[in-house]
Amino acid sequence: NRGGPQFHPGPSRLADTLIAMDTRVELIGEAFSLTCFRKKGSVMRKPRCGQKRKALKHKYLIAYSIWNKEDMIVPLMQAIEKHVPNEVLVEFMFDDPQDRSVDNFKAHAAKSGREWLHKVFDKEVQEIQTHRYAMAHGAELGCRAVVCYQDDMRLTGPIIEPVEAMLDYYGEGIGIAGGRDGYDGGYNNMISSSWSESASATRRLENGAHVPAQFLNPGPMIYPMITYAKVGPLPQGFKHFYVWDAYCGMCIDKSLQNAVIGTALEH
Secondary structure (H helix, E strand, O other), X not given: OOOOOOOOOOHHHHHHHOOOOOHHHHHHXXXXXXXXXXXXXXXXXXXXHHOOOOOOOOXXXXXXXXXXXXXXXXXXXXXXXXXXXXXXXXXXXXXXXXXXXXXXXXXXXXXXXXXXXXXXXXXXXXXXXXXXXXXXXXXXXOOOEEEEEOOOOEEOOOOHHHHHHHHHHHHHHEEEEEOOEEEEHHHEEEEEXXXXXXXXXXXXXXXXXXXXXXEEEOOXXXXXXXXXXXXXXXXXXXXXXHHHHHHHHHHHHOOOXXXXXXXXXXX
């Protein structure tokens, strides 16, 4: 997330924000490193307070887009260790790193009690392209859904269990879901997570609560692989958040229901 939180401007700024992507990004996907870390002899983390965690029914991938956030890496990983079951796949996607982000990631992963995946883009691709990669990788890994986070979003509560319950609720009719804001055309009837900075929100959702929405403000984004198979990847030709408006519209055209879900995080 470059330059702090993203907010939707009024529709009058659409022409200033919607710009063509550099076509070279299509060629960058071959240049990366993908590594799985797990400490030798590590054991599965036991649930806290003696409570048993309900087993997940499907495989999921959490993917973080990282752009030079060396000081955020360890706190992000520690929050994942606390709130995400070990069977959930977690991948950090480093966008042309120029700092010690990757080094800090590797150092913490080496002593962690869970597995970690990471990918390094050797040329800057920005958030949309990292999401496109994560969607394709999630499908390749056989995941039910991919949850993409920005690099300034630290988990403060569970995410996968609420997402699984939401996907069970909507079934095959699901489009995509967002964990920040949902709204109608013209940015009306904004419904937001409790942490969202959107001042126009008419309702705040607690963690795990979900309602239908037409369009979504990114961060985090939930991409069900059943939707990916029907609709395809995020479209090219967009920068910033209007790509998600476009993709939501593509889901609506397929008679799929988008949704906004309350999430627990520090932003």
